[in-house]
Amino acid sequence: MKKGLFLVLLTIFMMVTIHPLKAHAAETNGWTKRADLPEERIGASVGVVDGKIYVFGGASQQSKFNDATYMYDPKTDLWTEKASMPRERTGAAYATVGKKIYVIGGLTDTTKTVHKTIDVYDTELDQWTEEPIKMPEKFIYTSYITGSLRAVTVGEKIYIVASLSSSQVNFYSYDTV
Template identity: 40%
Template sequence: MKKWLLVMILFVLAILQSHQVAQAATAEWKKLADLPEARIGASTGVVDGNIYIIGGGSYNKGYSDQTYMYDPSMNKWFEKSVMPTARGGAATVTIGNKIYVIAGGSEDRKFNSFEVYDAKKDEWTKLENVPFKSLKGAYNVQAGAIDNKIYVLGGGDEFYSYNVTTHEWVKEPQPSVIIKNATSVVLKGKFYAVSGNTKSIIYEYNP
């Protein structure tokens, strides 16, 4: 009896392994419908399985205020309401069905603009600007959401949180070094700023 059980287990394992090999063999990149316009430094967000591309620039038309939505189930792009401030290189945070776009810049301007897109209503709302003492420009602001707060690091030397419930900005402790043009991520309730400039560093903020 034990011998037959062992044979059955080995048989099942062989089938599973062959299935995994077949899946690996068919893994590939697939070209989908082109974005209506080329974009550099656009903001992105995902709501209800749809991908949103917001703002960004192009060589021919400069920076845009356009919002596009991609529906993977239809492989189609849809034009949505325009963002109040045309810009690129902005930080983006998605909470629920809302996409928050923070700071950024255009060809010759820098912004502290803070705006939110409600994907359910297809509606943009201007919020209170980020209270940075100086304008940071494109690609120099990082952001992430922890619980009901959005944490925003600007230029590596100013760090604020925004409470989406009370709509208030609060100054938070800043890193001990300036981390410009960094990359940020939130993991297990902590905010990480990675590298930036020529520094090979990572800083962690635990609220």
């Protein structure tokens, strides 16, 4: 009887102490579950300003193409809806310069119409403007029909790599000043 009671108490003790250890290990071993984006997205653009994460456009089951903008604050674990983009787009490249995020290219609809504009989101004013420049035709079509488009910022310049294949890569820079 003493042996049986001992085994029951040992089992209870192990369950109580091991379960919290597993939960703690999952939290400290890298990934932590955070608040979900209010709407599903694929092909959205994402930028970071002042430690806040901004998600632009993309597509979903409900809306094939989207113009919504959301901001995530990691400190509060909350999403906030912001001003919508001037146009729907998915698959756009993005680059952050100061307090502004540049959304470049992207598809507008299922006919694979490509945006030939750069929209700029001002995170301080929560408003969008369109840059007056038009992107080079080769840059646009190389990047979106079958290739990829990536952007990175160095200082106040945006550098873009547009590739159709490993043998055809176009490289551009855009001075935001």
